[in-house]
Amino acid sequence: MSTTTAPSRRKSPVSAAAPAAGRTSGKTSINGRTFTIVSVIVLIVFAIVWLIPSLFALKTSLTDNGTAALGATNILKDWNPTLHSYASFFQAGDIWNWYFASGFTSVVTAILTVLFASMAAFALSRLKFRGQNVVFLLIILGIMIPGQVLIVPIFQELNATNLLNTYWSVIFPQVPAVIAVFIFKQFFDGIPKELEEAARIDGAGIWKVYWSVVMPLSRPVIAAVTILTFVGVWNNLLLPLFVLSNPNLMTIPVGLATVQGSYGLRYADIQAGALLAALPLIILYLIFQRQIVEGVTGSGLKG
Amino acid sequence: MTATPALGRTAAARTTSEVRSTKRFSPLSRGDGRRAWLFLAPFGVFYLAFLLGPTVWMLVSSFFNTSTVHAGLGSFAGFKNYGEMLTRSDFWSSMWHTLQFTIYTTPPLVILAFFFAVLTNRIRRGQWFFRLAFFLPYILPSATISLIWVFIFTPSSGLFASVQSALGMTPGAGVLASPNTAMIGVAVATVWWTLGFNFVLYLAGLQEIPRELYEAAAVDGATTWNQIRYITLPLLSRTTTLVILLQIVASLKIFDQVYLMTSGGPGISTQVALGLITNTGFTDDRIGAASAASVLLLIVIVAIAVIRQIIDTRLARKDA
Numbered sequence: 001m002s003t004t005t006a007p008s009r010r011k012s013p014v015s016a017a018a019p020a021a022g023r024t025s026g027k028t029s030i031n032g033r034t035f036t037i038v039s040v041i042v043l044i045v046f047a048i049v050w051l052i053p054s055l056f057a058l059k060t061s062l063t064d065n066g067t068a069a070l071g072a073t074n075i076l077k078d079w080n081p082t083l084h085s086y087a088s089f090f091q092a093g094d095i096w097n098w099y100f101a102s103g104f105t106s107v108v109t110a111i112l113t114v115l116f117a118s119m120a121a122f123a124l125s126r127l128k129f130r131g132q133n134v135v136f137l138l139i140i141l142g143i144m145i146p147g148q149v150l151i152v153p154i155f156q157e158l159n160a161t162n163l164l165n166t167y168w169s170v171i172f173p174q175v176p177a178v179i180a181v182f183i184f185k186q187f188f189d190g191i192p193k194e195l196e197e198a199a200r201i202d203g204a205g206i207w208k209v210y211w212s213v214v215m216p217l218s219r220p221v222i223a224a225v226t227i228l229t230f231v232g233v234w235n236n237l238l239l240p241l242f243v244l245s246n247p248n249l250m251t252i253p254v255g256l257a258t259v260q261g262s263y264g265l266r267y268a269d270i271q272a273g274a275l276l277a278a279l280p281l282i283i284l285y286l287i288f289q290r291q292i293v294e295g296v297t298g299s300g301l302k303g
Numbered sequence: 304m305t306a307t308p309a310l311g312r313t314a315a316a317r318t319t320s321e322v323r324s325t326k327r328f329s330p331l332s333r334g335d336g337r338r339a340w341l342f343l344a345p346f347g348v349f350y351l352a353f354l355l356g357p358t359v360w361m362l363v364s365s366f367f368n369t370s371t372v373h374a375g376l377g378s379f380a381g382f383k384n385y386g387e388m389l390t391r392s393d394f395w396s397s398m399w400h401t402l403q404f405t406i407y408t409t410p411p412l413v414i415l416a417f418f419f420a421v422l423t424n425r426i427r428r429g430q431w432f433f434r435l436a437f438f439l440p441y442i443l444p445s446a447t448i449s450l451i452w453v454f455i456f457t458p459s460s461g462l463f464a465s466v467q468s469a470l471g472m473t474p475g476a477g478v479l480a481s482p483n484t485a486m487i488g489v490a491v492a493t494v495w496w497t498l499g500f501n502f503v504l505y506l507a508g509l510q511e512i513p514r515e516l517y518e519a520a521a522v523d524g525a526t527t528w529n530q531i532r533y534i535t536l537p538l539l540s541r542t543t544t545l546v547i548l549l550q551i552v553a554s555l556k557i558f559d560q561v562y563l564m565t566s567g568g569p570g571i572s573t574q575v576a577l578g579l580i581t582n583t584g585f586t587d588d589r590i591g592a593a594s595a596a597s598v599l600l601l602i603v604i605v606a607i608a609v610i611r612q613i614i615d616t617r618l619a620r621k622d623a
Contacts, residue, residue: 035527039422040429046419047436053495054440056462057451071460116346123342127335135343142354144608148556148577149601152584152593153357153364176349206338235444237559238577242585253446257563260450267454274450278443285442292442293434296500297507 061085061272068267085272095276097248098255102234103280105170105251110229112175114222121184122210126196142178148238155242169243170251174233180225183298187221188214224295227288231281252277358601365594377591384595393571394596397579400486404575405554407490408497413546416498420505421535434506438499445496445559452492453479453564479565482572489560489573496560497553501546508542509535541618548611555604576600 062081089095154173163169199213237253368377388394423433455462458477467474478488520530558577567574584593
């Protein structure tokens with residue numbers, strides 16, 4: 001699909017962008033306007049293409065299972081929206097367990113990550129100590145080691161410590177997010193030393209400088225790291241898939257993965273489940289759009 | 304859990320040299336040493352227990368016939384696990400499928416993200432709408448995107464089959480059912496899902512290019528195409544390198560979409576590296592062999608990370 005449309009997409013910036021040349025010269029400002037109109041149209045077309053899968057899933061989830069089983073054409077033609085699929089999910093009860101598991105593990109991991117990563121970053125950024133370079137090297141090494149590749153030894157470790165099938169088995173391995181230390185350190189490095197020195201002259205200890213001076217100034221990074229960790233843990237499939245086998249403890253992605261097969265032709269129910277899995281994240285995104293986007297660019301550029 | 308003694312030892316070593324080193328530090332940071340280690344300790348414990356520790360254990364167990372069936376490392380195997388992996392055809396085909404996935408996803412994820420970002424950046428009002436449309440899929444769980452796309456690719460009655468029929472084409476047995484197209488289906492879902500990440504990186508990069516550069520170029524009579532070619536593209540080269548390398552590393556770690564959409568099938572046509580590792584470790588109970596495969600995958604990932612570091616330092620130097 002993408003291979004057939006790619007060439008035509010690639011051509012567009014050339015033809016669409018050409019008229020904009022005159023935008024700054026004033027004389028050809030009409031061309032500038034034409035360019036803007038063309039690019040808006042092109043973008044709207046692609047934005048719609050990008051929205052179709054989600055909107056189609058939404059439409060399916062609001063159709064009854066019988067109509068949905070007849071196929072895409074029938075789903076699009078059907079105009080009797082029903083909340084039946086959502087209602088049956090909520091009545092079945094599993095979803096509440098999944099929400100709790102995902103919510104609990106995501107919140108606890110986010111709190112521990114923010115607290116521990118910011119403390120470590122504080123030490124690296126504001127304090128001087130022997131072995132600092134070694135610690136820094138270990139942190140860089142940690143960025144290169146992806147947690148996914150460690151799934152087998154981590155499983156063995158959790159098995160040996162009897163942590164399998166507890167929420168801790170999902171939380172603990174996700175706490176050492178080295179990238180969070182990096183993001184915090186980057187931000188702390190930018191806080192003027194004078195602020196800290198003033199506090200210290202007033203008799204504040206290191207802990208107080210961290211907790212009452214540096215952390216309150218770091219709200220934007222705290223928000224970004226919190227949300228990115230939350231989203232990351234909520235969306236994680238690999239780790240909980242192998243460390244949780246008790247259905248009562250399953251997080252949403254695992255629950256959905258195990259239920260997928262047993263739902264057979266109940267397409268509307270499956271799509272409702274898919275959207276319910278994402279619902280808290282969509283709400284979070286709409287509230288914290290800026291922090292999420294800034295967090296992503298921060299983690300990408302400074303990683 | 305081995306963290307505390309190690310940290311304690313180093314902290315003790317630090318105190319003996321405190322007198323010597325305080326001279327170099329400002330009076331304000333005197334005595335920071337021990338407290339610095341206290342600040343590092345909580346993260347350090349988790350780092351050693353769930354990142355460095357497992358890595359070392361993985362390296363060690365890759366040389367043993369470790370299995371979940373019996374406790375401990377099992378008998379010593381030397382390089383046998385590595386030898387087995389490097390001669391197993393399904394190891395190489397899983398590496399090939401991973402590469403195939405990278406080849407399918409990287410160009411559209413770079414080109415489309417760049418294209419969408421350049422256009423969006425030119426628009427003054429309504430940017431939020433395009434951010435929403437392109438970025439929202441990125442925060443969806445892989446379980447959600449997989450269920451959505453499996454449904455779209457449902458044979459004969461799915462949305463994709465309906466579009467094909469409407470265009471006068473004959474829908475086949477389904478994109479995900481054929482060994483030739485299953486990986487393309489996974490790639491399409493992934494491009495749709497993760498484009499927003501690159502899109503946002505490019506938007507951030509574009510916003511750092513000073514407007515005056517374009518204005519000066521326009522005064523000199525440069526066409527917009529030339530402006531993109533000689534200003535935008537070179538100034539975004541750092542973002543592009545980053546995007547490509549991040550994508551390659553992400554592709555090497557691909558698991559979720561494949562597990563949920565095709566479970567490696569049909570046959571083993573979409574079996575990827577992590578799929579092979581988890582199968583060997585958890586289904587076949589052969590931890591040692593799975594560890595060897597993990598180490599091989601890790602070597603590739605670290606090599607790319609090192610390349611990225613080198614390129615990034617070079618580009619940073621060029622920028623400065």
